[in-house]
Amino acid sequence: MVRSMIWLATALSLLCQVAASQTPVCVTFGTYAFKKPTAVLLQFKPVVEALEKRLTAELGKPATVRVKVTKTYEECLEGFLDGQFDIVRFGPASYVIAKQRNPRIQILAAEREDAAGVGLIVVRDDSPFHELSDLVGKRFAFGDEQSTIGRYMSQAELAKAGVTSKQLASHRFLDRHDIVFKAVELGDFEAGALHLATFKDLNSKAVNKLRVLHSFDNAAKPWLARAGMDAALVGALRRALLAVDDTEALKSLKVPGFVLAQDDEYELVREGMKLAEQFMPAVKPPAQREPTPSPAPSKGG
Amino acid sequence: MDEVIATRDASAPASRRSWRGGIAARLLAVLLVVTFALTLITILLEYRTEQRSMREHLLSFGRSLARQGALACPDAVVIFDERMLKVFVDDLVAGEQFVVLAAVIRAEDGKTLAVSPEDGLQRDDDTTLRIEHPILVERGGDRLGTFVLGVSMAPMQAELGAKWARMLTRTSVGFLLVAALFWIALRLFVLRPLHRLDDAARRLGRGELHAPMENLGTTELGRLGRTMDAMRVNLLENHRSLADQNRRLLELDRLKTQFLTNVSHEMRTPLIGMLGGVELLADAPDGAVREEVAGAVQRSGEQLLELVDRLLDLAKLQDGNLLVQPRLCRPGRIVREVVERFSEAAQAKGLVLSCDVGELVDVERKTDPTRLRQVLAALLDNAIRFTQQGRVEVTLRLLQDGDGERLEVAVQDTGPGVPVEFIPRMFEPFSQADGSLTREHSGAGLGLTMARRIAQCLGGQLTVENRVSGGVRAVATLIVEAVPCSAPVDQGAEQAVAQRILVVDDAPDNQRLLQAFLRKAGFEVQLANNGREAIDAVQTGNFALVLMDLQMPVMDGVAAIRELRERCYTLPIVALTAHALAQDKQGCLDAGADAYETKPIAGKRLVEVVREQIAAKPR
Numbered sequence: 001m002v003r004s005m006i007w008l009a010t011a012l013s014l015l016c017q018v019a020a021s022q023t024p025v026c027v028t029f030g031t032y033a034f035k036k037p038t039a040v041l042l043q044f045k046p047v048v049e050a051l052e053k054r055l056t057a058e059l060g061k062p063a064t065v066r067v068k069v070t071k072t073y074e075e076c077l078e079g080f081l082d083g084q085f086d087i088v089r090f091g092p093a094s095y096v097i098a099k100q101r102n103p104r105i106q107i108l109a110a111e112r113e114d115a116a117g118v119g120l121i122v123v124r125d126d127s128p129f130h131e132l133s134d135l136v137g138k139r140f141a142f143g144d145e146q147s148t149i150g151r152y153m154s155q156a157e158l159a160k161a162g163v164t165s166k167q168l169a170s171h172r173f174l175d176r177h178d179i180v181f182k183a184v185e186l187g188d189f190e191a192g193a194l195h196l197a198t199f200k201d202l203n204s205k206a207v208n209k210l211r212v213l214h215s216f217d218n219a220a221k222p223w224l225a226r227a228g229m230d231a232a233l234v235g236a237l238r239r240a241l242l243a244v245d246d247t248e249a250l251k252s253l254k255v256p257g258f259v260l261a262q263d264d265e266y267e268l269v270r271e272g273m274k275l276a277e278q279f280m281p282a283v284k285p286p287a288q289r290e291p292t293p294s295p296a297p298s299k300g301g
Numbered sequence: 302m303d304e305v306i307a308t309r310d311a312s313a314p315a316s317r318r319s320w321r322g323g324i325a326a327r328l329l330a331v332l333l334v335v336t337f338a339l340t341l342i343t344i345l346l347e348y349r350t351e352q353r354s355m356r357e358h359l360l361s362f363g364r365s366l367a368r369q370g371a372l373a374c375p376d377a378v379v380i381f382d383e384r385m386l387k388v389f390v391d392d393l394v395a396g397e398q399f400v401v402l403a404a405v406i407r408a409e410d411g412k413t414l415a416v417s418p419e420d421g422l423q424r425d426d427d428t429t430l431r432i433e434h435p436i437l438v439e440r441g442g443d444r445l446g447t448f449v450l451g452v453s454m455a456p457m458q459a460e461l462g463a464k465w466a467r468m469l470t471r472t473s474v475g476f477l478l479v480a481a482l483f484w485i486a487l488r489l490f491v492l493r494p495l496h497r498l499d500d501a502a503r504r505l506g507r508g509e510l511h512a513p514m515e516n517l518g519t520t521e522l523g524r525l526g527r528t529m530d531a532m533r534v535n536l537l538e539n540h541r542s543l544a545d546q547n548r549r550l551l552e553l554d555r556l557k558t559q560f561l562t563n564v565s566h567e568m569r570t571p572l573i574g575m576l577g578g579v580e581l582l583a584d585a586p587d588g589a590v591r592e593e594v595a596g597a598v599q600r601s602g603e604q605l606l607e608l609v610d611r612l613l614d615l616a617k618l619q620d621g622n623l624l625v626q627p628r629l630c631r632p633g634r635i636v637r638e639v640v641e642r643f644s645e646a647a648q649a650k651g652l653v654l655s656c657d658v659g660e661l662v663d664v665e666r667k668t669d670p671t672r673l674r675q676v677l678a679a680l681l682d683n684a685i686r687f688t689q690q691g692r693v694e695v696t697l698r699l700l701q702d703g704d705g706e707r708l709e710v711a712v713q714d715t716g717p718g719v720p721v722e723f724i725p726r727m728f729e730p731f732s733q734a735d736g737s738l739t740r741e742h743s744g745a746g747l748g749l750t751m752a753r754r755i756a757q758c759l760g761g762q763l764t765v766e767n768r769v770s771g772g773v774r775a776v777a778t779l780i781v782e783a784v785p786c787s788a789p790v791d792q793g794a795e796q797a798v799a800q801r802i803l804v805v806d807d808a809p810d811n812q813r814l815l816q817a818f819l820r821k822a823g824f825e826v827q828l829a830n831n832g833r834e835a836i837d838a839v840q841t842g843n844f845a846l847v848l849m850d851l852q853m854p855v856m857d858g859v860a861a862i863r864e865l866r867e868r869c870y871t872l873p874i875v876a877l878t879a880h881a882l883a884q885d886k887q888g889c890l891d892a893g894a895d896a897y898e899t900k901p902i903a904g905k906r907l908v909e910v911v912r913e914q915i916a917a918k919p920r
Contacts, residue, residue, distance in 0.1 A: 037379035038438050045443075071380040 024062040025233070027055070030069075030085025032076035034144075037069045044089075046249035054240035059233075073146045080105070083226050087237060092219035092269040093148040099263065104227030106234060109241040110220040110261030111253065118196040119149040119216040121157060122184055125209040129191065132161035132214050140171040141180045141192035148269060149218055150177060154193030156275035157216050165280040178202060184210055219269050222261055325492050333480055340472055348465055355457045359400070360430060363452035366397065367434035371448040374406060378414060378436050378445045386415035394418065402429060402451040406436070409446050428454045494522040501529055510537040556729070567608055571601035603903055614675070615747050618754045625758050626890060627782065630670040630917035632708055633661035636697045638916070639674050643681045652685060653692035661697055667782035668708065670917040671896070672755045676763070677710055679748035680775045684714040688772070691715025700778070707761065708781045713774040718767040727765065728753050752777065800825040801843060802911065805835040805858065806850040806877075811900070815848060815877075818904035824911070830854075832861025839870055845915050848907075851878040851889065859892045866893030873914035877902065 029048055033040055048065045055063040068085060070076040073094065080088045081102050090098060098105055123129045129138075135158070143150020151173070158164070165171055174180050177194035181202045184192040191213060203210055223241055225234045241258045244250065250257060370393060377385045390404040394417045406415045429451055436446040494517045501514050514530035517523040578598035585591035617623045640656040647654035677695070684693045693714045700707045719727060728749055753763040760780035768774050802824045804815045816826045827842060829835040831853040839847065847865070851858035862874055875896045876889040886897040895914055898906070 033376070033380050037376040041379050041438055042442070045438075069379045071382055 024064055025055070025059055027063065027065045027086045027233075027237070028084065029065050029067050030076050030079055030088045031067070032070045032073045034073075037071075040069050041067060043252050046246065046252045047244060050244045050246040050249040051237075051240055054243045055236060058236040058240050058243075073144075077101075080224070080226060083228065085226065086229060087223060087225050089221060089223050091146065091148045091221055092266055093152045093273060094146055095222045095224060096266055096270050096273060098224065099266075102227050106225045106227075106229070107261050107263060108223045108225050108234065108238045109258040110222045110265070111255040112257045112259045113220050113255055115218045115220055117215045117217060119153050119157075119193070119218050120196055120199055120212050121154055121191055121193050121214040121216075122181070122199060122210040123191045123213045124184060124187070125211045127190060129213055132158055132163055135191050135213075136163055136167045137169050138190035139169050139188070141183045141189035142171060142173045143177050143180055143193060144175050145173050148272075149195055150180070150193050152269065152276045153216055153218060153272045155279035156272035157214055159275045159279040161214075164278065181206075181210065217268060219266050220259070220261060222266075223258070324495075325487050328491075329480070329484060329487065332483060336476065336479065340476055344465075344468055344472055347468070348461070351464065352461055355461060356454065359452060359454060359457050360432070362400070363430055363432040363450055364434070366393070366401065366452075367432045367448050367450040370404065370406075370450065371434040371436045374448065375436055375438055375445055378406065378408065379438070381408070381414065383414050387417065390415045390417035399456050400452055402453045403449075404451070405449040407447045407449065409444055414446065428458065430454060490520070491522070494518075494520070494526070498522065498526055498529065501526070501533075505529070505533055505536070510540065564608070564612070568605060571605040571608075574598070574601035575605070599903075599905075603905060606903055606906070611747050611751065615751055618751060623755070623758055624886065624890065625669045625672060626895075627667050627669050627759075628895065628917065629665050629667050630673075631663060631665055632668065632670075632673060632781070633658040633664060633697060634916050635670050635673055635913070636677060636695060636710065637662070638913070639677045639681065640695050642678070643685060647685050647693060650685060650688070651690060652688055654681075654685070654695070655692065656695045656697075658697040661699055664699065666699075666706070666708065668779055669759060670913060672759055673708075673710075673779065674913070676752045676755050676777045676779070677712070679752035680710070680712040680777065683748050683775070684712050684716065684773070688714040688716035691772070699781075704780075706781050706783055708779045709776060710779070711774060711776045713768060713772060715772040718771060718773055719765060724765075728763075749775075801827065801845055803827050803829060803835060803838055803842065803844045803847045805829040805832065805847065805853070805861070807831055807853040808850075811850070815907065818907050819911070821904065822908040822911075832856030832858060832864075835861050836864055836868075839865060844872060846872060846911055847874045848877050848911075849874055849894070851876060851885070859888055862889065862892040862894050873917075875910055875914055 029044070029051075031040060031044060044067055048067050052063060052065045055065065068079070070079060076085070076088060077090075077094065077098055079085050080098060087108065088098075095107075121132065123135075129135060140158075142154065145151055155165075172189070174183060174192075177198040178201075180189075180192040180194045181198060183189045185202075185206050185208045187208075196215070199210065199212070225237060238260075242260065244258060370389075374386060374389055376382075377389065386406050390406060393404050394401050403420075404415075404417050405413060407413050430453075432450045432452060434448045434450075435444050436448050437443065438445055497515060497517060504512060510533050514526045514533065517526040575598050578594045578601065581594045582591055582598070585594055614623065636658050637656055640654060644654050681693065681695065691714065693712065696709075696711045698709045698711075700709050749763070749765065756763040756777045756779060761778040763775065763777045765773060765775045800823065802819050804812060804819070804826055806812050806815065806828075807830050812828050816828065819826045824845075827838060827844070829838050832849075833856040835847065835849065836856075838844075849858040849862055856864075858876060858878065862876065865874065873895040874893065875898060876886075876894040877898050877900060878885065878889075879900045889897050895917075896910055898910055902910075
């Protein structure tokens with residue numbers, strides 16, 4: 001009788017294991033609406049599907065990746081830190097903030113991109129400014145408040161040049177890099193911070209050409225796993241991300257692929273963020289925001 | 302004719318007719334019921350169509366609104382922005398509050414993201430349409446959720462109800478207007494003409510035929526009016542015709558009365574002569590007186606017989622039963638013979654009676670000799686009767702024209718002529734120029750009437766005219782038929798056989814009487830008792846004529862005549878019988894008899910007939 005019970009328990013256990021091994025793994029991918037939510041959804045859909053496919057292969061059982069788009073960066077950050085989202089894709093500055101709040105979060109991989117000199121501070125070509133220090137007393141346009149290039153790194157560069165927010169005539173956060181370009185081109189602001197790709201796209205078509213007053217480096221965007229995630233799943237996710245080679249998926253993300261990344265690769269950003277505090281000591285409450293009707297893609301992250 | 306034809310139904314009330322319950326009211330009722338039913342059906346169909354159309358429109362509107370809503374909220378659904386979605390659906394419901402009852406946005410997992418109003422789509426009745434539209438991330442993309450819209454049909458139904466009420470009101474007003482117009486048109490185009498027709502019919506009923514119908518147009522009623530008017534005209538003409546005929550009948554009645562008076566007088570005259578003669582014969586002292594009285598009695602009898610014959614002929618003419626038997630004869634001889642008969646009468650009045658037949662004495666033509674004699678006798682009788690002095694001339698001519706040959710017999714006298722006022726009616730029967738009781742000339746007034754009708758029966762005509770030089774000229778033209786020339790008859794041979802007559806009769810008394818008459822006239826007589834004996838006698842003897850009785854034993858007369866004709870016996874056969882019916886005579890003639898005489902027959906008439914037949918049918 002006892003022997004039978006043992007056999008039965010063993011069989012049930014095996015059965016449960018088999019069933020558990022076949023239970024679909026559901027991973028929630030969180031991001032925020034840095035542009036139109038549906039555009040964000042569509043942008044991430046191919047790469048998420050590719051990731052889903054790779055993850056299924058890695059795990060050897062059905063895996064689904066649900067995309068969850070939050071309205072704001074803060075919601076996304078809070079959701080990630082609260083464990084609502086399993087993985088997220090943040091900008092470098094956001095990663096630094098998140099890591100600061102919960103060191104247990106892990107970098108799965110980073111988007112492969114050449115981050116050297118991608119951050120720019122631009123002025124109109126016909127302007128008399130040649131040094132960052134020339135911008136004292138002038139109006140400056142920033143991107144999003146959470147943007148690495150649009151805010152932290154550019155403010156750090158200004159701070160390095162000895163320019164603080166108080167020395168500027170005014171500064172505003174215009175959310176999107178293309179808006180910053182237009183604002184400078186039209187003369188609403190004497191200078192602005194934006195991504196190199198945006199500059200290249202718009203300057204060739206601009207009536208009033210801009211020129212690069214100053215450029216600076218940035219870090220790649222990391223894909224993060226929440227704190228407490230099963231190590232096997234983390235490993236599987238990492239391998240799956242690194243294995244994504246679907247051209248259409250990578251194209252929608254505008255990166256050639258994923259690479260392994262370490263936390264120390266973001267020291268540059270941490271330093272920049274510290275310097276940015278010198279530019280504008282009181283970060284909160286943020287400066288007056290320019291109202292925007294709808295989010296647009298933010299290249300800088 | 303201006304008199305009122307009749308006054309029947311004159312007491313009929315002339316009050317206006319009530320058309321209540323009449324054809325107009327029924328027509329109107331039928332029209333109203335049919336129109337109302339059709340209108341109601343039309344309105345109902347229109348209502349249903351409108352309802353369907355409005356429902357489709359509402360559905361289309363709701364779908365469009367749901368589609369727009371679904372297109373507007375994907376971003377908010379993606380980020381689960383319930384506050385924004387709530388504002389959106391609240392605005393949507395508030396903006397279309399008369400139509401949109403509720404709007405609900407559900408996520409793909411079924412979670413309700415926003416609903417307005419708070420109770421949402423709780424109501425589920427016939428007046429609420431539930432419309433769902435998927436919320437897609439992009440066209441043809443993944444489904445994010447569902448946009449649900451509750452659309453109320455109540456406003457539509459209210460509008461439809463109001464529209465129905467307006468339509469019903471307008472239709473009812475239109476219906477009443479149409480009915481009123483129809484009633485006016487009915488009165489104008491149907492009832493009024495009907496009133497007029499009714500009036501006209503009543504006038505016709507009262508016999509007022511002189512007022513013509515008024516023109517009622519070209520409609521059916523107009524045609525009916527014209528038909529009634531034509532009927533009125535016909536009635537008027539018929540009334541006039543009847544009045545004319547009535548007058549003529551009255552005149553005829555008067556003439557017949559006069560005729561009866563004349564006939565009575567004409568019959569009484571010879572009868573008195575005969576009765577008186579018989580009385581004288583009884584007391585006659587010697588043979589000379591007896592012979593003279595017997596002659597007078599015979600003349601009176603012959604006169605009476607002639608009158609009766611004429612009356613019978615007239616009756617036949619009136620009935621259209623006058624038999625005409627054209628056959629080969631010698632008109633010249635017939636004319637001479639008739640003139641000779643009247644020579645004694647002419648001579649008695651001191652008149653000169655002449656006869657001119659020219660070269661026509663022995664010319665043979667085909668006509669009815671008996672009728673020719675009657676015509677000429679009537680003309681001669683009139684001429685001699687009305688001529689007091691002078692002469693009466695008879696001429697016979699044969700005229701040739703494109704239509705053939707005509708025999709013209711003209712009798713002209715030197716009498717007073719025909720009174721002008723009598724000329725139009727001188728051919729009417731029983732009419733006489735002087736119809737008074739004190740008239741100078743006797744006669745029944747039948748001569749010219751009969752002569753003209755006989756002439757017409759022979760294809761000819763009779764005209765009478767006053768001569769400029771005085772007297773009357775009467776001309777009868779008869780169509781005759783020419784025959785091929787035959788060899789001249791040997792007069793001597795004719796005379797030789799003309800003496801021999803075969804009398805066929807089973808009655809001995811009749812045999813003796815006929816034998817006596819014929820022998821007295823110079824004929825030789827042989828007797829036969831029946832048809833068979835007659836046939837045998839004809840085969841052995843050479844007779845100029847056969848007098849054949851009809852009703853006989855062994856073989857009757859008709860059978861004998863038929864057999865004789867079948868045996869090519871061509872000499873004349875005169876049927877002699879007491880049967881006086883027209884069919885008897887026709888039977889004899891059809892069998893092949895040449896003439897037909899009824900018994901009793903006067904000796905003179907017998908001899909005359911025998912001679913006529915022998916003369917008319919030469920061998």
